[in-house]
Amino acid sequence: MISPKLVEVGRHLNIELITNSELQQLTGEPGHFTAHVRENPRYIDVVKCTSCGECAQVCPVDLKDGYNEGLSIKKAVFKQYAQAIPGAFAINKRGTAPCRSSCPAHVSVQGFIALIQQGKYREALALFKQDHPFPGVCGRVCHHPCEGVCTRNQVDDTLSIQYLHRFLADRDLESEQPYLPEKKAERPEKVAIIGAGPAGLTCAYYLAIEGYQVTVYEKLPVLGGMLTVGI
Ligand code: SF4
Numbered sequence: 299m300i301s302p303k304l305v306e307v308g309r310h311l312n313i314e315l316i317t318n319s320e321l322q323q324l325t326g327e328p329g330h331f332t333a334h335v336r337e338n339p340r341y342i343d344v345v346k347c348t349s350c351g352e353c354a355q356v357c358p359v360d361l362k363d364g365y366n367e368g369l370s371i372k373k374a375v376f377k378q379y380a381q382a383i384p385g386a387f388a389i390n391k392r393g394t395a396p397c398r399s400s401c402p403a404h405v406s407v408q409g410f411i412a413l414i415q416q417g418k419y420r421e422a423l424a425l426f427k428q429d430h431p432f433p434g435v436c437g438r439v440c441h442h443p444c445e446g447v448c449t450r451n452q453v454d455d456t457l458s459i460q461y462l463h464r465f466l467a468d469r470d471l472e473s474e475q476p477y478l479p480e481k482k483a484e485r486p487e488k489v490a491i492i493g494a495g496p497a498g499l500t501c502a503y504y505l506a507i508e509g510y511q512v513t514v515y516e517k518l519p520v521l522g523g524m525l526t527v528g529i
């Protein structure tokens with residue numbers, strides 16, 4: 299076990315431990331080295347992480363564990379081993395998935411599908427609605443650019459991203475208690491929104507979540523604008 303040595307090294311005043319990193323280039327000679335180190339993002343604040351592991355318990359993404367030569371499974375949020383230094387978790391993430399990049403609302407497609415796969419439908423819907431309040435409407439009318447770039451296509455077929463969030467919305471609407479997001483504490487500011495079309499309702503939805511007192515004005519007798527009367 300190298301952990302006792304690592305602890306000793308970590309405490310040494312002349313040594314800086316740079317973890318989650320790769321040495322890209324080393325030039326020079328003894329006493330005058332120049333090192334180029336690429337430090338990978340950890341996505342977790344080392345100072346705040348208490349290493350309790352609760353994040354790994356709820357993480358829906360399973361990956362092959364490179365530390366064990368891929369023979370076991372680890373979560374996307376992980377700590378390499380119990381005595382790892384620093385004693386904090388990190389998230390294994392390879393940039394932004396093409397589906398998310400191409401979605402005009404930047405929906406966390408990978409995230410909500412991973413939650414569906416675990417049967418966590420309500421959590422999946424809540425995650426979707428963090429970026430987009432109309433999973434049911436766009437589950438029907440979006441031209442789904444996300445599916446055009448889905449890399450799963452290179453293995454067998456594109457994932458039916460649009461129908462998956464349509465399913466989430468329909469399931470929720472048929473449930474006894476449809477999902478309602480939690481609102482932050484009420485703020486004193488009042489906001490008037492002119493027009494109850496998709497843009498107006500989206501603004502109203504997210505401002506209300508932030509605690510603003512929102513009133514939406516609409517000239518038609520129905521809400522939804524183009525969603526109701528145009529398509
Ligand atoms: S189908 Fe859904 S996830 Fe895909 S681009 Fe449209 S809104 Fe975004």
Ligand code: SF4
Nearest residue numbers: 395397408448449450
């Ligand atoms: S497989 Fe398709 S849906 Fe899943 S993350 Fe990749 S691009 Fe997105």
